Amino acid sequence: MLSRSGLDAQLRMALRKPAMERTPDDLSLIYDELMHVKALQYLSTMVKKELSYAFVLESSFKKGTVLFSEGEEGISWYIILKGSVNVVVHGKGVVCQLNEGDDFGKLALVNNALRTATIETSQDICHFLKIGKKDFNRILKDVETNTVRLKEHRKDVLVLEKINIPNMFGEDNSQTHIPQIQKYSVMAGTPEKMVEYLLETRMDNSNTNNFDDHFLNDFLIAFPIFMTTEALCRELLSNYNRTNCFIIGQDETRNITAEHKMAIKRRVVQMTLRWCYLAGNLFLENQCIFRFIEELMDYLETDELFNEFNLLKTAMRTLKERYPTDDLIDGKIFAPVRHSPHRRMGLANITKAIRDYKSIRGIDQNIFRVFCADHTYTTVALPYNATAQTIINAAEERVLLGDDCILCEVKSSGERVPFKPNEICVTTGLSVNGRLFIAPREHLDSLTPTPEQEGPSTSNLTFLESVGSKELAYYITQYDYELFNAVNIHEYIFRIFGKESHKQITANLDLLLRRFNEVQLWVETQILLTQHLNKRVYLLKKFIKLAAHCKEYNNWYSFFAVVMALNSVAVSRLSQTWEKLPSKFRKIYEEFEGILEPSRNHRVYRLLAGKMKPPILPFMPLLIKDMTFTNVGNKTQFDDLVNFEKMRMISSTIRLIQYCRSEPFKAEPPTQVKIAQEITIFVRNFNVIDNERILNQFSHRLEPKKN
Numbered sequence: 123m124l125s126r127s128g129l130d131a132q133l134r135m136a137l138r139k140p141a142m143e144r145t146p147d148d149l150s151l152i153y154d155e156l157m158h159v160k161a162l163q164y165l166s167t168m169v170k171k172e173l174s175y176a177f178v179l180e181s182s183f184k185k186g187t188v189l190f191s192e193g194e195e196g197i198s199w200y201i202i203l204k205g206s207v208n209v210v211v212h213g214k215g216v217v218c219q220l221n222e223g224d225d226f227g228k229l230a231l232v233n234n235a236l237r238t239a240t241i242e243t244s245q246d247i248c249h250f251l252k253i254g255k256k257d258f259n260r261i262l263k264d265v266e267t268n269t270v271r272l273k274e275h276r277k278d279v280l281v282l283e284k285i286n287i288p289n290m291f292g293e294d295n296s297q298t299h300i301p302q303i304q305k306y307s308v309m310a311g312t313p314e315k316m317v318e319y320l321l322e323t324r325m326d327n328s329n330t331n332n333f334d335d336h337f338l339n340d341f342l343i344a345f346p347i348f349m350t351t352e353a354l355c356r357e358l359l360s361n362y363n364r365t366n367c368f369i370i371g372q373d374e375t376r377n378i379t380a381e382h383k384m385a386i387k388r389r390v391v392q393m394t395l396r397w398c399y400l401a402g403n404l405f406l407e408n409q410c411i412f413r414f415i416e417e418l419m420d421y422l423e424t425d426e427l428f429n430e431f432n433l434l435k436t437a438m439r440t441l442k443e444r445y446p447t448d449d450l451i452d453g454k455i456f457a458p459v460r461h462s463p464h465r466r467m468g469l470a471n472i473t474k475a476i477r478d479y480k481s482i483r484g485i486d487q488n489i490f491r492v493f494c495a496d497h498t499y500t501t502v503a504l505p506y507n508a509t510a511q512t513i514i515n516a517a518e519e520r521v522l523l524g525d526d527c528i529l530c531e532v533k534s535s536g537e538r539v540p541f542k543p544n545e546i547c548v549t550t551g552l553s554v555n556g557r558l559f560i561a562p563r564e565h566l567d568s569l570t571p572t573p574e575q576e577g578p579s580t581s582n583l584t585f586l587e588s589v590g591s592k593e594l595a596y597y598i599t600q601y602d603y604e605l606f607n608a609v610n611i612h613e614y615i616f617r618i619f620g621k622e623s624h625k626q627i628t629a630n631l632d633l634l635l636r637r638f639n640e641v642q643l644w645v646e647t648q649i650l651l652t653q654h655l656n657k658r659v660y661l662l663k664k665f666i667k668l669a670a671h672c673k674e675y676n677n678w679y680s681f682f683a684v685v686m687a688l689n690s691v692a693v694s695r696l697s698q699t700w701e702k703l704p705s706k707f708r709k710i711y712e713e714f715e716g717i718l719e720p721s722r723n724h725r726v727y728r729l730l731a732g733k734m735k736p737p738i739l740p741f742m743p744l745l746i747k748d749m750t751f752t753n754v755g756n757k758t759q760f761d762d763l764v765n766f767e768k769m770r771m772i773s774s775t776i777r778l779i780q781y782c783r784s785e786p787f788k789a790e791p792p793t794q795v796k797i798a799q800e801i802t803i804f805v806r807n808f809n810v811i812d813n814e815r816i817l818n819q820f821s822h823r824l825e826p827k828k829n
């Protein structure tokens with residue numbers, strides 16, 4: 123029978139009894155009710171039976187009753203049986219209304235964080251099922267399906283899914299007293315809500331028992347895909363000030379909110395430092411970030427958060443020491459530190475990580491040649507972030523070709539690839555022997571490669587005979603690591619998602635990727651320019667040893683380049699040469715070929731590389747392919763929400779790259795080195811033939827086809 127309050131009287135009585143006093147009839151009545159509750163629909167029968175003991179009834183009979191306030195500790199979870207509530211966020215007001223069957227108050231419990239919103243009733247008569255934190259953890263911790271949707275103004279703003287984080291001993295907690303930590307992982311959300319959620323749940327290490335679920339790192343890696351730098355700065359500042367909007371009521375509330383307020387301010391600084399650490403030189407180049415840091419430092423001074431003020435300042439100064447430049451705003455950020463910085467854990471790491479970088483920046487001068495149809499050229503000096511149009515404007519004045527010129531790459535094969543006016547990084551993106559040409563649009567077809575683009579006509583055999591393959595591998599690897607470490611992690615994002623739309627350069631990544639082709643083509647060139655059969659056999663042995671040493675240095679990048687060169691059509695068809703290769707070398711080579719095997723998504727290589735300790739130089743084309751596939755195969759947005767699962771997938775590849783270079787390459791140079799400088803210069807300036815057709819011609823000339 124329904125009472126005046128709209129709830130079955132028997133059910134009401136059953137729910138008001140203490141758990142121990144509930145009869146089987148009471149429990150089945152409650153259980154039947156739970157069967158119809160939307161928020162519990164994915165729970166198993168067993169869990170619902172347990173819940174029948176634990177739920178109690180809470181009722182409210184006056185509209186506007188506050189059930190709990192934002193910033194308070196969370197002690198229970200609620201389901202609305204009758205009535206409705208408003209979710210009120212400080213500074214925003216009512217962000218949504220929840221109705222019968224909806225639940226609320228789970229976040230603070232699972233994240234061990236404070237309430238993210240105030241809940242007040244929006245009708246006079248409301249009934250809730252309520253469960254305390256202890257029972258909630260005991261019963262619901264093993265629930266498989268658990269998705270939470272946060273709404274604002276009737277729209278989803280954050281979709282979360284529960285994750286179980288192993289306790290710090292990595293044990294299954296069922297046998298121990300150490301609680302397993304439960305958190306929500308973001309599946310999708312608006313950028314603004316994600317920043318807010320990060321600050322609430324991911325910034326204090328104590329909350330996670332030092333377990334990093336990567337949300338913060340992944341967000342800072344992937345944010346350029348879905349949010350501008352300006353927007354991130356704006357969100358961080360508005361969160362810093364969000365707590366200023368607190369409507370302070372009684373003294374008691376004021377104490378709690380003031381603490382919460384300070385905690386958020388500190389978290390904004392912590393998040394900014396993590397961003398600074400991740401973005402490296404890009405952080406320093408951006409004027410918008412500068413204005414943000416200046417504003418943040420002003421606030422920190424006003425709030426007397428001197429420790430945070432100095433942490434930020436020290437991080438910025440360290441960046442500037444690493445990348446000295448004149449054209450940045452100075453002032454407060456780089457003035458001497460006034461209060462001695464209180465060194466907290468994390469700052470040392472940040473400083474070290476920044477020091478390890480050595481990258482080309484967008485504003486750095488790039489000096490290069492632009493050729494005309496008659497092979498004369500003009501030398502242009504422009505920053506790396508100059509667009510093709512800027513290069514045309516600069517070159518046009520000098521070459522006097524009129525004002526409808528086009529910029530294009532002419533490859534050694536004669537192929538012409540015109541650039542779009544807004545393209546950037548045109549010089550670093552050229553093929554190995556490609557050159558930049560300018561011509562009136564209608565004369566594009568008359569452009570031909572310069573003779574120098576053909577590459578060498580003799581091999582480096584004499585030099586190669588004077589150096590050991592281990593020395594060669596060492597200096598090649600040293601250079602490879604330099605290129606690899608110089609790449610800013612955001613360059614991977616810009617490359618996959620469009621550097622033009624982000625107006626960001628990918629020069630370091632371009633050079634790294636070009637290096638692969640250089641090494642591969644250099645090995646092919648050396649063998650195919652060696653006339654004498656025995657010398658070619660000598661080179662085969664040398665390059666097999668070179669690949670073996672690269673592998674010893676964890677340099678999969680050049681290992682793949684060398685082995686792929688030996689496996690290329692032009693080299694692998696030299697049967698007379700291969701026949702003379704001693705069986706010992708043949709066996710090693712066959713083993714290496716096995717590592718190249720692309721089946722099951724390069725499983726052989728992935729398993730081998732997965733067992734290595736850093737520093738590791740991975741086979742980059744595979745990682746780029748992984749990210750490209752993730753991009754093509756997954757939507758970036760669902761309605762207005764960012765698909766954060768996709769961001770996580772992209773970031774996991776970048777995290778792998780971060781892991782690979784988490785240690786510097788510090789192997790000792792091989793003992794016999796007498797001509798270190800000479801080899802260093804040699805390996806950084808490979809002279810190659812990059813035209814496959816010419817390489818094949820050489821191959822056929824050396825060993826004509828037998829009929």
Ligand code: CMP
Pocket residue numbers: 196209211217218225226227228229230231236237238239240241271272273274279
């Ligand atoms: P909790 O942080 O424990 O307390 C406030 C609750 O409001 C929160 O858990 C969510 O269950 C609920 N809520 C629903 N929508 C929102 C929202 N947009 N922002 C914050 N909290 C929300």
